Amino acid sequence: MIDRRHRILSNYIFRSLILLVVVPGCQQISAAQGLFNASSIFIDGADVFVAGDVTNEGTLSNNGTIAFSGDWKSRGPYSGTGVLKATGSKSQRISHFNQDVHTLIVQGWGTKYIRGEMNITNELHLIEGIVEVSSGDELRLAGAAVIFGGSSDSYVDGPLTQEGTGYKFFPLGKNGTYAPIEYLDVRGEGSEYSVAFFDHAPGVQVEDAIVRKGLCWMRTDRRGNFGGSAVSVDYGQVFSEGPEKMIMLTGTGWDDPFLIISDVHQSPETNKLSTTIDIHAPIIMLGEISTLWNGSDFYFPNALSPNAVNVENRKAKIFGERLSADNFHFTVFNRWGAVVYETSSLDSMKDNGWDGISQGGEQLLAGAYPYKLTGLDKFGKKFEKKGIITIVY
DSSP: OOOOOHHHHHHHHHHHHTTTTSTOOEEEEEEEEEEEEEEEEEEEEEEEESSSSEEEEEEEEEEEEEEESSSSOSOOOOOOOEEEEEEESSSSEEEOTTEEEEEEEEESSSSSEEEEEEEEEEEEEESSSOOOOTTTTTEEOOOTOEEOOTTTOOEEEEEEEEEESSEEEEBETTEEEEEOOEEEEHHHHHHEEEEEEEEOOOOOOEEEEEEEEEEEEEEEEEEEEEOOOOOEEEEEETTTTGGEEEEEEEESSSSSEEEEEEOOOOOOTTTEESSSSSSSEEEEEEEESSOOOGGGGGGGGGGEOOTOOOOGGSSBBSSSBBBOTTTTTEEETTTTEEEEEEOOHHHHHHOBBSSSSSSOBOOOEEEEEEEEEEETTTTTTTEEEEEEEEEOO
């Protein structure tokens, strides 16, 4: 922690150095202990490196480059056509409080956490490091701004917001999967929209097949009119073993029917699938199509322990997307064949599960209890499973 006297002195010295940047040969300046500004700093044509945090509570005019390895917080007025460069090898928080930044460069392997709202007016460069945008925060690019880079080493995890029409590139990813999407020619008027990527999309039924292993991009319209666009997605990281099984879908919500996009061009050279028609719906999904179920589509454990340290082990839940809620029934019996618990709610068994308590509200004794589970799968075919669930204390 820097005390008040040290912070003011450091700021004063740093401002004195800044006055020299217009002098020939003085093009690089370093601040070894971070930078706190409570008055005014003007940077003109210089490269400034701050080994630590930058806090601006005064006025900061940047027409050069400010590289910083710590956190960035600018509550005071910020202006200029300069560059901000986040270079930390550890995580960095970037808080710009809904002000404009001309150019942002992401370099250094640490994750960069966007806090609040940040507006980029000219360029975003992704070189090294993940940019994470959480719910409630926003990274926004103006209509004329462009994006350079993007890879499995550097992408945006969370919603990325852009405005305007024409070509728009979204270098998105999650959990090490780089999954960019390109909107090839956005139409509309006054539109602003964010796109987020999800790598664990639920199984979706289309016609007589199930689509699983899905990559999903979800668009959220913030204002104006999004008039549609052809899109292009990269399938190389996930489907390189069998691209012939890929299918591209579009939908308006997870509870509504999805449609197959049949007008698609596949490019083995670039590992991209591109639509030849405009897409208007907010969800785009790329998945693997199959008429057969596999083990990951349904799972039910064979034991539960009411006193388990891990709360997830205290209940037996149904996992997977195979079953339909129609005609579902789950029954548990004791050793004499009497019913001790039953439910007809698939949602309850997926969300809450069974905790070993009888229909009358009593905790059952340790032991093996036969069960029977019946229902329909999402193709409308009968599904039945019998087994033993063991209660362990």
